[in-house]
Amino acid sequence: MSDLSENILPAAPKRTLGQRFTWLVDHFKREWQIYVMLLPVIIWFVVFLYKPMYGLQVAFKDYSIFRGVAGSPWIGFEHFQTLIYSDQFGRALKNTFMISMLSLCFGFPVPIFLALMFNEITHHVFKRTAQTIVYLPHFISTVIIAGIVITAFSPSAGIVNMVLGWFGMEPIYFLIKPEWFRPIFIGSGIWQEAGFSSIVFLAAIAGVNPSLYESAVIDGASRWQMMWKITLPSILPTIIIMLIIRIGNLLEVGFELIILLYQPATFATADVINTFIYRQGIQGAQYDLAAAAGLFNAVIAFILVMTANTIARRYSNTSLW
Amino acid sequence: MRKSTILAAALLSTSMTAPAFAGGHLRIVDEPVEFTVHLHNKRYHYDSNWPVEQKARQDTGVHLIGATFGTNTPSSQEAHNLMLASGDIPHIVGGDKIKDMVNEYGPQGAFVPLNDLIAEHAPNIKAFFDKYPEKMAAVSSFDGNLYYIPYLPDGKYGRAYWMRRDWLDAVGMDVPSDVNELYEVLTAFRNQDPNGNGLKDEVPFFARQWPEVLRLVTLWGGRSSGSDTYHDFLIDNGRIAHGYAGEGYREGIKNIHKWYEEGLIDAEVFTRGSSAREFLLSENLGGMTHDWFASTSGYNPKLKDKIPGFALEVIVPPASISGKRIAEHRRIPVKPDGWAISHTNPDPVTAIKYFDYYFTEEGRRAANFGIEGTHYDMVDGKPIFKKEFMEAGPVNSQLYQVGSQVQRGYFQDFGYEIQWTNPSAVKGIELYDAGDYLIDQFLGVAFNEEEQGVYDKNWSQIRTYMLEKQQAWILGGGIEAEWDDYMATLDKMGFNDVLSAMQSAYDRQYGG
């Protein structure tokens, strides 16, 4: 799929300034349309997202809303120190990574498998109906989802304990046990989002060249083999992109759902960076502390993404940039 | 408006503008003055069309124009922050929980200090604070200045102990008078099937918010919180302390664990949430709780048909092991809500006089009851709501639309509330009044920068640690064995430093 046409960047490094300039002019004469198409996006990003980025400074300031960013004094890395030197921060960081990694291992493949499974369904109406249903929880507010989860796992009325009862087991008060928090939280997340997340992969699958399947059928391949040898490899670029982005979100772990589901008794496994910061900054809006935390998250996430991106670029054709 | 004599101005204005000015003893200015106002609450924001605003305008000559930020967000914090950030601060700023904002940004120059203004131009407010100096101290900033006039609630009581009289009758026992008898009553509720369905499904003690279970530590001499916020510090003879580090707490948690193990406390109290009261009462499973007078009293009329004989009554706090009866929870007498004068105000003197209007008898009545003749009538010198008004819907919601009971700086009048309070709540209040069970309340401190630093650095984590241990001890026991370690850890985490910081702020604020 790589293009060897002469329209790409020239390989020869040693050229005079004049030659380079001529080349550049020719390039723009030829390719101006692409730049025109790019312009609205770039302008939009500059005006709406990059222009306000001076606000990131507040992570290093003692920010007063009244005085404004410019009028607030610098305090260097004090906010970061407040965060990082806290004992419980280490635990929050550990929990964030644990939940993220588990979520990645168990949660990331589910939408992919869902999409693949949908692809194998032949019954038209069933497929369309099921597809429409599975994304519904995405539209239901997290508060309701949390309420359903709490009820489902309740020792007295919950369905989970009812089922345990059929097998003769004692009811378990799941939501106060630290060892159960992660599975319940990740499971709830999958339940809420897997359906909607599978749409990306459905679209990718729909874009696969059907003639590939036709030739495989002629060669006598089974559906199972076709799934592994044709479908999956064809959507690999999409999977890689989604994976890199997901790695970039490693430190963001569904704050709202955790707040609704966690208890002091489960803080040991449930308290993550964002919930820790939330409790820290309850008094008033501590924008500066929140900005510092956001920056901390962002830098780490970005380093992770850069690594993942470089690896992806080296070993495949797909990368974020 | 053209310049002329006072009388001429009054006549002219009467004929040229509507509404006409009354020009009476409450009049503040000769010529009408207008201020912009930001007043934000999740349920309403300042509306210039409010009848009460119109009346105030007629009486005083000052007109407030609504200029509230964030009218579409229910989060007042957000609305206040946006207002500040915009740089376009209206002349008067008020609403929900403005205290932290005005006390932080007042010293930076955003709001006008009110102390001198009150002393010179606001006689009614001055009289009030002379009578209750601690209330003024409670809301002052760390630089000693008062930056807002608070909303001052008038009701005393918040939550009470409620118990099922019908269940007491079913098990043949009387209202428990002390903690030991309470234990026996709850045990009887659990074992003797007072709801009569043959199942051991009774939940003797439940709560909508699980920290209410912690109130029980008061029965063993402990404390759960000194203010109407959970897990807060408390004041004991001028000394700052925290309930979760006291001996009574130790004894209390030990016993709460025992009660929990024996099924006397709702096994799911931590996760049941706000539906607890509704569910457990209407399913005839709940026996006792600690909850708000007003809203809980509504269950008697509501469930009387569904559960024959249903009778939920207020009981006096059972005596602790040392014989004391206390009601730990009470309404905070000075709220973090109210209104302030911002630095953009062109005429702070008029503004403070306007604030003062609501502390006059007429202004106070308007802020509480609405408009005479429309919403209430004076009967024997007391404002009594009209019957149609009370029956048209929830009284508070209606009053918000009139401009009464909104979070300006004013002194509430409990007389407005008692008129539509449920009879069982009224009875309960009288019961508590008779016994005088209320104790000193911690009204908060205003930190200077150094103290704030100590607090910010340590407290959140200390609190987290306390809550984790607390829940673990209630669920699984072990407080006796771990207590010394716990206290040592608290010290290591800087707990005593936090206490010192608070004490120093407290002494400075309330005059040692």
Add this chain to the structure above:
Amino acid sequence: MANMNLYSRGDKVFVRLNMVLITVFALLTLYPFIYIAAVSFSNGSAAAAGTVFWRPIGLTISAYDYVISEPLFWSSYKNTFIYTFGGTFVSMLIIVPGAYALSKQQLLGRRYFNLFVAFTMWFNAGLIPFFLNMRDLGLMDSYFGLIIAFACNAFNIILLRNFFEAIPKSFEEAARMDGANEFQVLWKVYLPLSKPALATIILFCMVARWNGFFWAMVLLKDEQKIPVQVYLRQVIATLSDDEEFGQSLLNQGYSVETVTAAIMVCSIIPVLIFYPFIQKYFNKGIMLGGVKE
């Protein structure tokens, strides 16, 4: 679809197992919707007590009555449509050409442009600077402001670019030989071949607009301009119990839970209606044949 007779034995087992698993998952994910539908038709006390599980208790339409009788509900509903369709349209105008340009190998500094876009996924300026920026641009309290300020996001651009990159160059080359310029290539070649991708991006834009409330709350002053999600939050705030005063809705037929559920149902119904139209683009075989000659 494929002829089942060509399926091996293993394949048939695979297909049946597949259907069972999907059915289970579909039932699980259907439940929350059934739950809120049931709550919305239930009596307020039952909902507050948490006794509603899958069918309404104390059947009543009082919650819907309350919701529908409020004119603000209808105006906010209309606004949601404006923001959703208007917003998505503007988004596509900017995103589609942009993603196309970014997918072109010959773009100079391509890597840096992509980084420029991706960077914003992690680094954002924060609430107040964004707010002040909007104010400085004069975009407060306007339909246009809300539409334009949230028109793009890095995720959608990267996704679409990725889909564009997957289209074989042979299609483009064929069009080039016929003398097409970039605009025509985009319009005549890439777009028809990217229907699933476009459907996905359109869907994501629409869903984000449909559900979005935070900035609408902050930036809008006029309550006639608010979308339905903001209205929902206001209703919840207004109805939630004022603890001290016991102004409970104990005696009304509805409660904050049932009204919230009713509004939620009303906001999901259009999604259910609209989605099947998008769905057909997720079927295989949209890309027809190979290179034409």
